[in-house]
Amino acid sequence: MTEGRIQKALSGFYYVDTGHEIVTCRARGKFRREGISPLVGDRVEIQEVGNGEGVVETILPRRNAFVRPAVANIDQMVVVASGAIPRTDPFLIDRVAAIAALMGCDVLVLLNKCDLDRADELYQTYQAAGFPTLRISAETGEGLEDLPPLIAGKLSAFTGNSGVGKSSVLNALDPGFSLQVGEVSDALGRGRHTTRHVELYRLSCGAEVVDSPGFSSFETTELNLELKRRLPETFLEFAPYLDRCRFQGCSHTKEQGCAVREALRAGKIQKSRYASYLRLYEELKPLRDWQEAKRAKGRSI
Structure with missing residues (x-):
């Protein structure tokens, strides 16, 4: 057996970096039967069969695993945002940050295109919320020198x-990169997806990075249910106030004596961050009732 890390997954093939070569692998059918998919970032054991090919035999224990982006063993989510076209909705950043906190990942916010728009509001919001936040420009190079130390290792x-x-x-x-870059539609104010699959890259600064095709809703019901149970703690700036509410089990949405809402009124919690909390709360609110009703129906049959 040879151990390696999955660098790319594409059309049923897994490209495993063993440290000496990239081995093109299929996965054993047992993974499909068990409802498990190897993911980019997985440490795996493979059986090499020659000619640079092999079979994924074992997925080693994971630190974490995400559905979107479909990656495993992530240390840090780097959320690239913009104050220029297309302007990033803070809710998108906050949703990723909440999932990252749930899964034990750090979050770094990169505000790109600062040569076009300084994104002052986004910068102030995420700095105040305690996230490392950089203003950069891939076009001019501004701020990029501060990024490698935050991702190295x-x-x-x-x-x-x-x-x-x-x-x-x-x-x-990294000058070794040649990723396809898409244009932004003037009519729609959003870019075309240029990343078609998830892939892991090694940078000259010692970092490993995953480029993924944008983020969408996190669709795994079990993950959403866990997020519902732990939503307040995934907003890290809420932490000093969670044990100070008048009522146990406070939802931090409308209760009297809520320390989180008092901190909001005092300006200690950013309004857009709290708005994202409320939006996530409402989106997640019906999930458990729906699932429990389904389970109850199953028991009655």
Whole structure:
């Protein structure tokens, strides 16, 4: 057996970096029967069969696993955003940050295209919320020198809404990159997806990064249910106030004596961050009732 890490997954093939070569692998049928998919970032054991080919035999224990982007063992989510066209909705950043916190990942916010728009509001919001936040420009190189120390020695997933320049940032970071860069539609104000699959890259600064095709809704019901149970703790700036509410089990949405809402009124929690909390709360609110009703129906049959 040979151990390696999956660098790319494409059309049923897994490209495993053993440290000496890239081995093109299929996965054993047992994974499909068990409902498990090997993911980019997985440490795996493979059986080499010659000619640079092999079979994935074992997926080693994971630190974490994400559905979108479909990656495993991520240390840090790097959310690329923009104050220029296409302007990033803070809710997209906050949703990724909440999932990252749930899965034990750090979050780094990169505000790209600062040569076009300084994104002052986004910068102030995420600085105040305690996230490392950089203003950069993949076009001019501004701020890029501060990025390598924040990603070196880590496996980071680069993500963000389409058109904000994820591939451009990675191209600017390392001269070995040649990722396709898409144009932003003037009519729609959003970019075309240029990343068609998830792939892991090694940078000259010692970082490992994953480029992924944008982020969408996190669709795994079990993950959403866990997020519902732990939503307040995934907003890290809520932490000093969670045990100070008047009522146990406070939802931090409308209760009297809620310390989180008092901190909001005092300006200690950013309004857009709290708005994202409320939006996530409402989106997640019906999930458990729906699933429990389904289970109850199954028991009655």
